[in-house]
Every structure is written in structure tokens, then in C-alpha cells.
Amino acid sequence: MTRAPAGSSAGGTSTTDGPPTAVGARLAGSSFLAACRGEAHERVPVWFMRQAGRSLPEYRAVRGPGSILDTVRDADLATEVTLQPVRRYGVDAAILYSDIMVPVGAIGFGVDIAPGVGPVVERPFSGPADLDRVRDLDPEADTPYVQATVRQLVAELDVPLIGFAGAPFTVASYLIEGRPSRDHACTKALMLGDPALFAQLLDRLATLALTTLRAQVTAGCSAVQLFDSWAGALSPADYRRHVLPHSRRVLEGVAALGVPRIHFGVGTGELLADMAAAGADVVGVDWRVPLSAARQRVGPGRALQGNLDPAACLAPWEAVARAARDVLAEGGGRGHIFNLGHGVLPETDPATLERLVELVHAFRPGGAGHGASAARAPQPRGA
Amino acid sequence: MTRAPAGSSAGGTSTTDGPPTAVGARLAGSSFLAACRGEAHERVPVWFMRQAGRSLPEYRAVRGPGSILDTVRDADLATEVTLQPVRRYGVDAAILYSDIMVPVGAIGFGVDIAPGVGPVVERPFSGPADLDRVRDLDPEADTPYVQATVRQLVAELDVPLIGFAGAPFTVASYLIEGRPSRDHACTKALMLGDPALFAQLLDRLATLALTTLRAQVTAGCSAVQLFDSWAGALSPADYRRHVLPHSRRVLEGVAALGVPRIHFGVGTGELLADMAAAGADVVGVDWRVPLSAARQRVGPGRALQGNLDPAACLAPWEAVARAARDVLAEGGGRGHIFNLGHGVLPETDPATLERLVELVHAFRPGGAGHGASAARAPQPRGA
Numbered sequence: 001m002t003r004a005p006a007g008s009s010a011g012g013t014s015t016t017d018g019p020p021t022a023v024g025a026r027l028a029g030s031s032f033l034a035a036c037r038g039e040a041h042e043r044v045p046v047w048f049m050r051q052a053g054r055s056l057p058e059y060r061a062v063r064g065p066g067s068i069l070d071t072v073r074d075a076d077l078a079t080e081v082t083l084q085p086v087r088r089y090g091v092d093a094a095i096l097y098s099d100i101m102v103p104v105g106a107i108g109f110g111v112d113i114a115p116g117v118g119p120v121v122e123r124p125f126s127g128p129a130d131l132d133r134v135r136d137l138d139p140e141a142d143t144p145y146v147q148a149t150v151r152q153l154v155a156e157l158d159v160p161l162i163g164f165a166g167a168p169f170t171v172a173s174y175l176i177e178g179r180p181s182r183d184h185a186c187t188k189a190l191m192l193g194d195p196a197l198f199a200q201l202l203d204r205l206a207t208l209a210l211t212t213l214r215a216q217v218t219a220g221c222s223a224v225q226l227f228d229s230w231a232g233a234l235s236p237a238d239y240r241r242h243v244l245p246h247s248r249r250v251l252e253g254v255a256a257l258g259v260p261r262i263h264f265g266v267g268t269g270e271l272l273a274d275m276a277a278a279g280a281d282v283v284g285v286d287w288r289v290p291l292s293a294a295r296q297r298v299g300p301g302r303a304l305q306g307n308l309d310p311a312a313c314l315a316p317w318e319a320v321a322r323a324a325r326d327v328l329a330e331g332g333g334r335g336h337i338f339n340l341g342h343g344v345l346p347e348t349d350p351a352t353l354e355r356l357v358e359l360v361h362a363f364r365p366g367g368a369g370h371g372a373s374a375a376r377a378p379q380p381r382g383a
Numbered sequence: 384m385t386r387a388p389a390g391s392s393a394g395g396t397s398t399t400d401g402p403p404t405a406v407g408a409r410l411a412g413s414s415f416l417a418a419c420r421g422e423a424h425e426r427v428p429v430w431f432m433r434q435a436g437r438s439l440p441e442y443r444a445v446r447g448p449g450s451i452l453d454t455v456r457d458a459d460l461a462t463e464v465t466l467q468p469v470r471r472y473g474v475d476a477a478i479l480y481s482d483i484m485v486p487v488g489a490i491g492f493g494v495d496i497a498p499g500v501g502p503v504v505e506r507p508f509s510g511p512a513d514l515d516r517v518r519d520l521d522p523e524a525d526t527p528y529v530q531a532t533v534r535q536l537v538a539e540l541d542v543p544l545i546g547f548a549g550a551p552f553t554v555a556s557y558l559i560e561g562r563p564s565r566d567h568a569c570t571k572a573l574m575l576g577d578p579a580l581f582a583q584l585l586d587r588l589a590t591l592a593l594t595t596l597r598a599q600v601t602a603g604c605s606a607v608q609l610f611d612s613w614a615g616a617l618s619p620a621d622y623r624r625h626v627l628p629h630s631r632r633v634l635e636g637v638a639a640l641g642v643p644r645i646h647f648g649v650g651t652g653e654l655l656a657d658m659a660a661a662g663a664d665v666v667g668v669d670w671r672v673p674l675s676a677a678r679q680r681v682g683p684g685r686a687l688q689g690n691l692d693p694a695a696c697l698a699p700w701e702a703v704a705r706a707a708r709d710v711l712a713e714g715g716g717r718g719h720i721f722n723l724g725h726g727v728l729p730e731t732d733p734a735t736l737e738r739l740v741e742l743v744h745a746f747r748p749g750g751a752g753h754g755a756s757a758a759r760a761p762q763p764r765g766a
Contacts, residue, residue: 182565185694185728192698192706232650235670235692237709267615269652270671287618288653309618311568315575323575326620345568 026158027222032092033160035337036223036260036282036303044328044336045092046360047162048353049264050343051085052097056350058084068113069105072098075148082153082161088350089357092337093160093223094153096216098146100166100227101174103212104205106142107135109175117179124178124186128197134175134204139215147219154220162262163216167228168205168246170265175201184233191242202246210253217257225262225284226250228275232267232286239271244278251279262305266342272297287312287341291330303335310340313348313356320352324359333365409541410605415475416543418720419606419643419665419686427711427719428475429743430545431736432647433726434468435480439733441467451496452488455481458531465536465544471733472740475720476543476606477536479599481529483549483610484557486595487588489525490518492558500562507561507569511580517558517587522598530602537603545645546599550611551588551629553648558584567616574625585629593636600640607637608645608667611658615650615669622654627661634662645688649725655680670695670724674713686718693723696731696739703735707742716748 027033034041053059059081063071071077082097101119105111110122125133139147153161173187174180181187191198213224228247231239251261263275264284276283276298283302285294287309294304312323327338338360344353410416417424436442442464446454454460465480484502488494493505508516522530536544556570557563564570574581596607611630614622634644646658647667659666659681666685668677670692677687695706710721721743727736 183694183728185697185730188692188694189697192695192702232671236673238692267650267671270673270676288615288650290619290653293653309571309621311566311571312575314568314572319575345566347568 023154023220027160030092030160032337033222033260035335036262038301038303038335043361044331044333044338044363046338046357047091047093047095048085048340048344049095051089051091051095051353052081053344054346055344055348056084056088058088065115067115068099069102072102073145075145075152078145078149079152079156082149083156086157086159089354091159091357093162094157095162095225096146096150096153096164096221098164100164100171102143102146103137103165103208104134104171104175107137107208109133119174119180121175121178125172125175125201131200131204134201134208136207137211139211143215147215150216150219150221160222161220162223162225163213163221164225164227165209165212165250167226167231167250168202168209169234169243170228170230171205172201173230184230191238195242198242202243206246206249209250213250213254214257217254217259221259223260223262224254225264228263228265231265231271231275236270236274240274244274248278255279264305273299276302282337284339285341291327291336303337304331305337305339307339307341310342310345310348313340313352314345317352317355320356321359324356328360328363333363406537406603410543413475413543415720416605416643418718419645421684421686421718426744427714427716427721427746429721429740430474430476430478431468431723431727432478434472434474434478434736435464436727437729438727438731439467439471441471448498450498451482452485455485456528458528458535461528461532462535462539465532466539469540469542472737474542474740476545477540478545478608479529479533479536479547479604481547483547483554485526485529486520486548486591487517487554487558490520490591492516502557502563504558504561508555508558508584514583514587517584517591519590520594522594526598530598533599533602533604543605544603545606545608546596546604547608547610548592548595548633550609550614550633551585551592552617552626553611553613554588555584556613567613574621578625581625585626589629589632592633596633596637597640600637600642604642606643606645608647609633611646611648614648614654614658619653619657623657627657631661638662647688656682659685665720667722668724674710674719686720687714688720688722690722690724693725693728693731696723696735697728700735700738703739704742707739711743711746716746
């Protein structure tokens with residue numbers, strides 16, 4: 001990673017901009033941004049959800065044993081761990097080191113990220129009286145370290161920086177359940193039993209997500225991802241009735257900023273069309289749905305991101321490569337951002353991700369591009 | 384539940400039988416069996432996965448604090464807890480009180496069901512040397528209590544008794560991970576990294592499942608369900624390549640017994656056609672896929688089972704009823720066995736399930752049957 005001169009805080013990615021800024025010029029050839037926008041791109045861009053984190057020895061070396069929230073609040077440290085995977089892997093995008101629970105923690109709801117557990121809420125949301133605990137974010141007062149991290153990163157990076165927020169439903173699930181949940185039972189009971197209160201909560205969380213994303217983009221992020229990680233726990237009817245309107249408000253609210261909007265969840269095979277319709281430029285897909293099927297569901301004019309099974313990365317390299325080539329073939333090489341179907345598992349060997357990036361970069365759709373890169377890339381299997 | 388005279392151990396459900404036995408005569412009008420077979424049935428049959436268990440006060444009263452394996456090994460106790468939900472709810476089928484890990488525990492693999500955790504394996508499967516630990520079941524020597532429970536139940540019940548087994552993949556996941564897992568990472572790493580060994584393991588587990596189901600049917604079960612609870616963690620390609628052939632061997636192996644075969648998993652929207660093709664008469668569907676969509680995927684000639692979200696049962700009654708009516712409307716009233724999309728959650732109020740059974744029994748497709756039952760049933764919402 002070479003250090004580049006600091007650019008404007010706008011990230012230069014808005015299509016409504018005037019002359020490109022320094023950053024904009026640097027990112028003009030970004031395959032990631034081109035793929036997000038459905039424009040031509042020579043190679044398939046690749047990054048990995050949770051590319052920064054426990055799978056990297058350099059991450060473990062700089063991080064203490066405490067809450068990851070401490071790392072997020074330290075702009076220098078957050079900058080460093082965001083850069084680590086970009087340096088090591090040569091991925092086509094960086095993603096801000098943060099957590100979807102940072103904003104709701106920053107407004108004082110009482111959230112910690114317990115090591116080995118995940119988000120834990122001291123006093124879960126349980127009734128109307130708790131609504132007042134979900135106020136809007138004042139980014140400069142509540143999360144100055146986030147914007148500082150973004151500005152430092154934009155000054156360093158020569159690939160786009162992705163900002164992100166938790167979608168209203170997924171954040172609500174943590175607030176209501178109080179911890180990670182397999183069934184989301186309390187959340188669904190509230191959603192079905194008191195839809196008006198549930199809508200008020202999601203409305204507030206939509207505002208929070210919108211403010212979060214706007215602050216990140218204003219500070220320099222070139223794309224945003226809305227993580228509705230647990231939306232796949234819902235039936236399509238419940239998703240459309242109780243969740244989609246709030247996610248739409250977030251995604252449509254950032255549309256004017258001119259940066260690509262990625263919308264992602266796990267187990268969302270039945271929801272892909274709705275998640276696209278909510279206002280996504282790019283729909284994230286987990287490994288359960290072949291990308292060709294996903295493309296039919298989201299329709300034309302939208303890119304896809306995904307979808308190698310993260311667990312596949314624990315297999316020997318030849319098996320990883322075979323699975324990755326299947327993903328690339330399904331993606332068709334255009335309007336496709338290669339990623340895992342969910343976050344990097346902590347036990348993943350970084351060497352595997354390194355080789356994956358090489359494999360993806362060597363891929364050319366239709367097999368035509370394999371010529372020049374064949375020496376570096378493993379042979380395609382049938383595809 | 385009235386006590387009925389003991390019938391033959393064949394359950395009388397085989398279509399290749401001669402004159403119906405006492406049990407066969409008793410079950411001749413079973414709406415559950417008719418729906419499984421795609422035959423005409425007046426009302427939609429209903430039962431609940433995990434209908435016996437922690438949600439029932441009478442269950443908690445008779446069960447000690449120990450492992451549920453102790454209860455399974457006590458035929459009188461297992462009989463009693465199997466009967467409890469049939470008595471209370473008037474469901475149209477009983478399901479043997481047991482666990483998918485019983486057979487593999489009975490052959491000495493070293494399995495316990497830890498309260499609040501699930502199956503825990505003392506020495507997980509980690510290599511070829513462990514294959515010999517997965518021998519076939521000798522039902523009379525290894526699980527005499529299971530067949531004894533089945534025989535006692537068949538003597539008591541006037542609804543069909545469903546036997547069951549864990550599908551090879553799901554049982555393998557527990558054996559390999561050593562405990563319940565969100566990612567099934569070790570399982571997939573073995574599947575992709577050493578497919579030959581993985582196939583050997585699944586082959587043995589298929590034999591085990593087949594022997595298990597045969598023994599249950601011989602003892603009197605009138606239907607079987609193959610639980611591939613975690614198959615939905617796989618991509619369709621991986622499912623077809625590494626799992627389907629083994630599940631098919633189980634399902635096709637029980638075909639000759641003439642009892643309906645239900646094939647169920649969670650999050651299997653992309654796998655429904657394959658799970659049907661594996662040899663199912665009935666495909667279990669979780670709440671993520673509307674039954675009308677599921678019906679298209681499994682094709683004609685197969686019944687569906689499901690698919691109310693178990694978490695919906697924690698909502699106030701009117702919300703439960705609305706969700707249940709949506710399921711009934713989607714199911715179309717024919718070739719549909721009403722169930723939850725997964726097991727009853729422990730915190731479910733039994734009164735809710737009781738009302739659900741009434742609601743399902745009062746339903747008539749097309750609204751025509753609402754006349755006579757309208758006084759008991761809540762009004763349909765649009766459907």
C-alpha cells in the first residue's frame with residue numbers, strides 16, 4: 001500500500017460532482033466502483049466481509065484483549081486495522097473497521113461487544129418507554145473518531161473505502177433480544193404483537209442508520225453497505241410488511257450522495273427482489289443462492305456481491321479454488337463483486353484469502369482472459 | 384385420548400397389506416395419512432415439531448433434570464411424554480419422543496444431549512480412524528427401548544405415530560463439530576477437503592438411519608420423517624454433490640415399507656426440489672418460503688408440511704391466528720399438513736397451540752367450510 005496525497009472528503013465518487021478531486025482521480029479506475037455501477041470493468045473486483053479482524057496475525061498483534069469498541073474509538077488503531085487486509089491481500093476495496101452497534105452504543109443505549117459472544121445489551125428494549133433511549137446520532141459529538149478514521153483512511157488508500165451501517169431490523173433484533181439470537185423470538189413477538197411500536201423503533205433506527213451513513217460519506221467513504229444480517233430470519237410477507245419500508249428510507253436517503261449502495265443479509269434467498277427494490281445498487285448474496293438465480297431475482301440494472309461460502313475457505317486450496325471458480329462462472333464477470341457469502345471466519349488462513357484475490361483477479365469471463373494469466377491462475381474446471 | 388386395543392406392529396399403513404389390522408382400521412380415516420398420500424381429506428391435519436417437550440407443564444412435571452436420553456431409554460416415560468401433546472392438543476399425529484442422536488449414541492459413539500446446549504460429542508469425528516466408531520445399529524440389542532416405546536404407543540394411539548431419524552449430513556455435522564454450530568465450518572472443510580472420507584462417513588450414517596427407520600416402522604410407526612435440519616447451510620451444488628445421494632439411499636430404502644416419508648430441513652428454500660427428488664412423499668418447509676412457492680419447487684404429486692414461524696406463536700393470539708390463516712391459504716387445503724416451520728420454542732404458551740389446532744381444523748379451503756365451524760373459529764382475514 002503506497003501512501004497517496006490526501007484528497008477531498010467527498011471521496012470523488014459522486015456522479016454529480018464537478019471536476020474530479022485528487023481522491024476522485026485516484027479512484028477513477030476502480031473496478032469495484034465500476035462493477036457497483038454496472039459499468040465496464042476489466043477484472044472482477046474482490047473484497048471480503050470481515051477482511052480486517054481476527055484471522056490476521058497483524059490484527060491480533062495490535063489489538064488488546066478488550067472490546068472491539070475500544071479499537072473503533074481509537075482512530076489511529078482503527079485506521080491501521082482497516083489498512084492491514086488491503087496491504088496484505090490487495091483487495092479492491094477497504095471497509096471501515098467498525099461495528100453495526102457503534103452508533104446505538106454511541107447514543108448511550110448501553111451496548112458492548114463481548115468477545116466470543118457478540119453484541120450484548122445491558123437493558124434490552126422492552127416497551128414504549130425505551131423509545132426515548134433511541135435518539136438520533138450527532139456524528140461530530142457522538143462518533144468523532146469514526147469520521148476521523150474515515151478521513152485518515154481516505155488520505156492513505158488508493159482503493160475505495162466502504163462505509164456501513166446496520167439495517168433497522170438487525171439492530172432492533174440485538175436491542176430487543178439483548179444478545180445474538182438464533183430464533184429472534186422476542187423481536188418477532190414484538191413485531192407481530194405490537195406492530196406500531198415496532199415500526200416506531202425501526203423508524204428511529206432508520207434515522208440513526210441514515211445519519212451514520214451520511215456522516216461516513218461526507219467524511220470520504222466511496223460506497224456504503226447496509227447490513228441486514230438477520231433479515232433472512234423473516235418470511236417474505238413479514239419482511240415486506242414490517243421491515244422493507246424502513247430499509248428503503250435508509251437506502252433512498254443516501255441515494256442523493258451518489259455513492260453505490262450495497263444491501264446485504266444472510267439466508268435472504270426469498271428476499272432478494274425485495275432487498276433490491278428497497279433501493280440497492282448492489283445486492284449481497286450468501287452462498288445458498290447461485291448467483292445466476294440471484295441475478296434473475298434482483299432483475300437487471302443491479303450488481304451482485306458474493307458469494308463463496310466462508311467455511312469453504314477452511315478447505316485445502318484446490319477445493320477453495322474450485323468453489324471460487326464456480327462462483328466466478330456464476331457471476332459472469334460483469335456487475336459482480338467477488339466476496340464471501342458472509343464474514344471471514346476467524347480460523348481462516350490468510351494465505352488462502354491471498355490466493356483467492358489472485359485467482360479472482362486472473363479470471364476473465366468466458367475463459368477468454370485466461371490466456372495471459374494462466375501461468376498464475378489455476379486451471380479453470382469446466383466453467 | 385381414549386385407550387384403544389393394541390393392534391399389529393405393522394401399523395396397518397402399508398398399501399401392500401392384506402385386510403386392515405385393528406390399527407389399520409383405526410387409522411383408515413386419518414387425515415394426516417391421506418394428506419401425506421395426496422388423497423382427499425376433509426380437514427387439514429396438524430401436528431407440531433417438538434410438540435412433546437419443554438413447552439408443556441405436564442412434560443416438565445414428569446421429566447427429571449437429567450439428559451433427555453434418560454427419558455428416551457425409559458419406554459414408559461417416553462410413551463407418556465409422546466402422548467401428552469396428543470391428549471392436550473388433539474393433533475392428528477404423534478411423533479415418537481426421541482432424538483436424532485439416539486442411534487449414534489446407542490452404538491457407543493459417545494454423545495450426550497446437554498441441557499440448554501444440544502448434542503455434545505465427547506470425541507468428535509476427526510479422521511479415517513473414527514469410521515469404525517460408526518457401526519450399524521442392531522435395534523434389538525442397541526435400542527430395545529425405542530421399539531418398546533413404539534409398540535406401547537401404537538397400542539394407545541388412535542392417530543398415526545411418526546418415527547424419525549437424523550439425515551446423514553445433519554448427524555455428521557454434530558459428530559464432526561462436536562456440538563451445535565452456526566457455521567458447520569469443520570464439517571464443510573472435511574466435505575470439500577476430503578470428499579471420499581466424508582462420503583464414507585455419510586454412507587455409514589445413511590445405513591444407521593435406514594436401520595433406525597426400518598425398526599421403528601416394523602414396531603408400528605405409520606410414517607417417518609428424515610430430519611436434515613442443517614442441510615440449509617449448504618449451497619445447492621454442495622448439497623447435490625455431497626449429501627443428496629446419501630439421503631436418497633435412506634428415503635428410497637424405506638419406500639418398500641409403504642409408509643409416507645417426510646423430508647425436512649431449515650433454510651432449505653433453494654434445496655426443496657432436490658429434497659423432494661431424494662425420495663420424499665412430503666417435503667417439510669420452513670417459514671421463509673411461502674407454501675405456494677414451495678409447491679412449485681417440489682412439483683406435483685408431493686405434499687407439503689409447514690410452515691408457521693415458531694416465533695410467531697409467542698405473539699398475541701390475533702397475530703398468531705392471522706399468520707396461521709396466511710399459511711392455510713397458501714397451503715390450499717389439499718396435500719398440506721399444517722405444522723410449524725421448525726420446532727416449538729420452549730417459551731410457547733400451550734394455550735396458543737391448542738387454539739391453533741382448533742383454527743386449523745375449522746379451516747376449509749376456498750372459505751366454503753367456514754359456515755359450520757365459524758362459531759368456533761376466528762373469522763378469516765381476507766383469505
